[in-house]
Amino acid sequence: MRISTAQMFNQSITSVLDRQSSTSKILEQLSSGKRVNTAGDDPVAAIGIDNLNQQNALVDQFMKNIDYANNRLSLTESKLGSAETLTGSVREQMLRAANGGLEDSERQMIAVELRTTLEELVAIANTQDESGNYLFGGFETGKQPFSFDAAGNVVYNGDSGVRDAVVASGVTLGTNIPGDQAFMNAPSGLGDFSVNYLASQVGDFSVNSASITDPAAYVEDSYTFTMVGGDLEVRDSSAALVTTVSPFDPSTPVSVNGIEVSLSDMPENGDSFTINPQSEVSIFDTINQAISLIEDPNKINTPQGRSELAQVLNDIDSGVNQISIARGQSGTHLKSLESHSSAHVEEKLVNSSALSMLEDLDYASAITELEKQQLALNAVSSVFSKVGSTTLFDYI
Structure with missing residues (x-):
């Protein structure tokens, strides 16, 4: 079979280029420290590397x-x-x-x-x-x-x-x-209501709690409690009588329209207070109330003042x-x-370990492969040089 000069030249230059490419690839791996720099280096590993990087x-x-x-x-x-x-x-x-x-x-x-x-x-x-x-x-x-x-x-x-x-x-x-x-x-602090005490208060009592205990029976309104003799009358905001607790015992909470009210002590005859719906309070408002109470020298040590103090506290x-x-x-x-x-x-430590296994370069193997590729490149280059300079005229 006849082999033309052009065919020999093409085969030789292709071999040289292939060896140069392989050598460059290994040099790139040694430079980056990575075995896989492109998807073409290892398609399967490249997918895993991309997922781990994400x-x-x-x-x-x-x-x-x-x-x-x-x-x-x-x-x-x-x-x-x-x-x-x-x-x-x-x-x-x-x-x-x-x-x-x-x-x-x-x-x-x-x-x-x-x-x-x-x-x-x-x-x-x-x-x-x-x-x-x-x-x-x-x-x-x-x-x-x-x-x-x-x-x-x-x-x-x-x-x-x-x-x-x-x-x-x-x-x-x-x-x-x-x-x-x-x-x-x-x-x-009292539950679901706040309390207004009157300046005319005589008894040393205060409201311990005022809470809605039966929402189904609850009628939203303000309620005024007044001691009349030994009885406690409860009226709504229209002054209509709602109930009378007779005789009143402060150790027993008062229940009215789904509300339960507990007092600390026995009011005196004529003492009165009103509860108003208020389930939440601001700490700022509370401090303002405390300041107002202290600034009034005629209130702080009165029965009304002591009752308001209890609510503020x-x-x-x-x-x-x-x-x-x-x-x-x-x-x-x-x-x-x-x-x-x-x-x-x-998690990142585990991912980094997996990445290292997939993409990190084995330097010892890479250097050995580089030496092999360089030896092969030198050999191919030498052959190409000799073949390229050979002519029939040298033998005539």
Whole structure:
């Protein structure tokens, strides 16, 4: 069979190029440290590598979300701890102000301290994060959530929104505590009502609790309780008589229209009080009520003042408990974030190990293969050089 010069040349140059390509491929692997740099190097391994890289990218995003949530919740938990301490001190100041041995000037100093406490508490509730977003504004992160109105009452300008972060596949966690949940919507210290006492009160009694015990029988209204002799009359807001407890025994709760009211002691004849529906109280309103009570020197040590003090103390306890619950929620979320973070670190470690098995280069084998390819390339190049320079004229 005849072999043309062109055919010999093409075969030789193809062999040289093939050897050069194989050598370059090994050099690229040695440079990158990876056995698989393109899908063509190992199609099956390339699919596995791509899947593992996608999983790692997803884990990285989860970790970023966790870091963001952790920063916000850590700051939230810290601020709620400060708020809890502040509100707890209000109770101590109230009990100190009720001391009959204090002068009016001393009580006024306590009232000033309480106003400072209230302002500090509002400042905590208006805390901003490192980006300038308000922690306790719900979804309304761009505007101050708490402010004083013209009457000196604290109003909430945010909403009840909870901003969730995806911290794992199918798992979301709230990264904030709305301000109304932490500071505004504490359960009433008495149950479902607040109480108004009269300045004419003589007996040393107070309402321990006033709760709706039978929703089906409940008639929403304000109810006035009046001692008439040894009987307790209950009238609605239209002054219509609802029931009379005869004789009245303070150790037995009064039941009326699905409501159960419990008193601490026996009212005197003519004593009267009114309960109004109110199932939630604001810690800010409670502190304002405490200040008003202390600032009135003619009330704090009267039967009316002592009864109002009991209600204020109940509401303060409820407010402190509400802040404590919110703080506990943020702490629970922080613990959950820590757990998910540990799981992601382990997952990425497993993925990285699998990636190493699929794509990492065995340097010893690669260097051996490089030497073989270089030897083969030299041989092919030498043959090509000799064949290319050979001519029949050399033998004529």
